[in-house]
Amino acid sequence: MYCSVDQEIAEPIIAEFEKQLGIDVLTRFDTEASKTVGLVQRIRAEAASPIADVFWSNEIFHTIRLARESLLAPYRSDATKDWPVLYADPNGCWYGFALRARVIAYNTARIAAGDAPYLSCKKRALSLF
Numbered sequence: 001m002y003c004s005v006d007q008e009i010a011e012p013i014i015a016e017f018e019k020q021l022g023i024d025v026l027t028r029f030d031t032e033a034s035k036t037v038g039l040v041q042r043i044r045a046e047a048a049s050p051i052a053d054v055f056w057s058n059e060i061f062h063t064i065r066l067a068r069e070s071l072l073a074p075y076r077s078d079a080t081k082d083w084p085v086l087y088a089d090p091n092g093c094w095y096g097f098a099l100r101a102r103v104i105a106y107n108t109a110r111i112a113a114g115d116a117p118y119l120s121c122k123k124r125a126l127s128l129f
Contacts, residue, residue, distance in 0.1 A: 001014070001025050001026070001027045001028070001052060001053065001054040001055070001056060002027075002028050002030075002039040002042065002043065002052040002054070002055045002056070002057075003027050003028070003029050003030075003039075003054075003055075003056045003057075004029070004030045004035050004036040004039050004056070004057045004058060004059060005056055005057070005058050007029045010027070010029070010056065011027075014027060025054075028052070035059065036057050036058070036059040036062050037062070039055065039057070040057075040062045040065075040066060043055065043066060043071055044066075044069070044071065047071055055072065058098070058100065060096065063094050064089075064094075066093075067089050067091065067093035067094055072089075072093040072094060073093070074091050074092035074093055075092055075093075075095075076092050080092065080095055083095050104116075
């Protein structure tokens, strides 16, 4: 498994998975400095001969890009058949199961609403899709 989720958060979940299913999981975590980017580049480099069976990431934009590059295989099961459409790739290449807020704050006494950083970030974020 390639995992960009913080190791101290992921390890107990992986351990419980191993215990319940009897499957040993060899996990490669990314460094704090590169987080998801290092694992994404690794997946791209291994495209002809993938090594990881699972990619657990907390960064949706890179995951969407990997799906669009056909570097993620579809997965469907009883557990995913009723997954909310908003939190799943239409082709079954990824499923979101946690939400994370992205917050931008600014001083309304110094910046007019029309000049808020949100507007430029929204345009940039939309271009990623």
